[in-house]
Amino acid sequence: MRSSRPRLFAPAAALLLATACGAVPADQDHGAGAAVPAPRAPVTDPPVDGVRITSVTLPAASPAPSATRGPVHADRLPGDSGIFAAYQVANDGGEAMTYTVLFAFTTDTGEVMDHREVTVSGVAPGSTRSGRVDLGVLAPGASPVTRVKIEKVGKVPAAEAPARTGGCPASGARLWADDGDAAMGLRVVGLHLENCGKTDYTLDGYPRLSLLDENREPVHGIRILHGGAAIASGTGADAPPAPLTLKPGQTARSGLVWRNTTLAGTSVTVPYVRVVARPGAAPVTVTPYLDLGTTGRLGVGAWVPADR
Known part of the structure; x- marks a missing residue:
């Protein structure tokens, strides 16, 4: 599948220099x-x-x-x-x-x-x-x-910006979204979490999502479904939820899965997704630009070890 869109990065005190030849x-x-x-x-x-x-x-x-x-x-x-x-x-x-x-x-x-x-x-x-x-x-x-x-x-x-590199956030975990893949109207964007702290970090189940519009106000009318298979098979976001403990330096992944099909009705695009990795965790806002078309559905995968 081909890359569908670009992504966001980490908070810091000064201008961060960007990707590629940036x-x-x-x-x-x-x-x-x-x-x-x-x-x-x-x-x-x-x-x-x-x-x-x-x-x-x-x-x-x-x-x-x-x-x-x-x-x-x-x-x-x-x-x-x-x-x-x-x-x-x-x-x-x-x-x-x-x-x-x-x-x-x-x-x-x-x-x-x-x-x-x-x-x-x-x-x-x-x-x-x-x-x-x-x-x-x-x-x-x-x-x-x-x-x-x-x-x-x-x-x-700035307090909710994704952090792929740089200093470890106070939460002890970095969370970011990748560039994603797209093919034949199917979209898959990976969510990644690294335990950058000094103690174990426990996950159990699915990240909690809030969908936000261009003004970062809530988007209503979209069903958030557990598991990528709710949208399509073979996306890599199909594993059942299970307790997961990350040692310092270990990473986990989840995924956002959707189709951009447009039929009757008004197409919906969601530029921002606020992600809470586990209950009580600080929110992180990523920018996957969900072009949901008129489907009204978004699948989210359970957290699994990144090497699965």
Whole structure:
């Protein structure tokens, strides 16, 4: 099955640098002997959920672009493309938030040549963070990248942000969702939990789920069913619930399973899922972007050892 969508990461006190060839602070030194980048072209497009691109740099760019549309054609260089965008994240809310931003590097016609994902953690209320996201190496045969756009923004309370790496949360467990798989309308996203503490961590049964809309308000009318087999067989989320004790360093997995079938009625998309690993555990909010169509059903697997 093919990857269906990108994912969220861990809370921290400062800007976290993202996946792949990802993000670096905007003022980071490129080091002695590095090529001098082309002038940055300002971008004045409006922000997307508090995130905006402030400039885009393309090496060997042709004459200055329109401020609202981004730079024009650029020649790709061997190795690192030298293409990057500076961005700002502004939190105008009342609590610290962790943002995950998906950037798309596109051609003049809007064709996406590649994506980069950045996580900006613990942005305090009323504050702004700046950084940059690099394209890195462009795939052989790709068309020239001329623009960078914000494709998706996810934001969750910093206290509920998933934690795949970094310091161990006070709960003693890290919880996150993977990128998931999709094929023929079937979706499967894995939930993962690591005991990063110093004592045993016990699980028993299914994670508790709350489905949230883009404003992180409850979504009603969706049946949450136990076991992936309630949606489809062979998803790996079919094991019966059983007590499970994780030693420090051990991991467990569960899974979210759904179909995106659309028939009569209104399609439902659920961007956020608040997960409680066991009764009394601190909630963690992941962003699987459940495209549930009109099915009204979501399956969740029991916690099992990660090596099963």
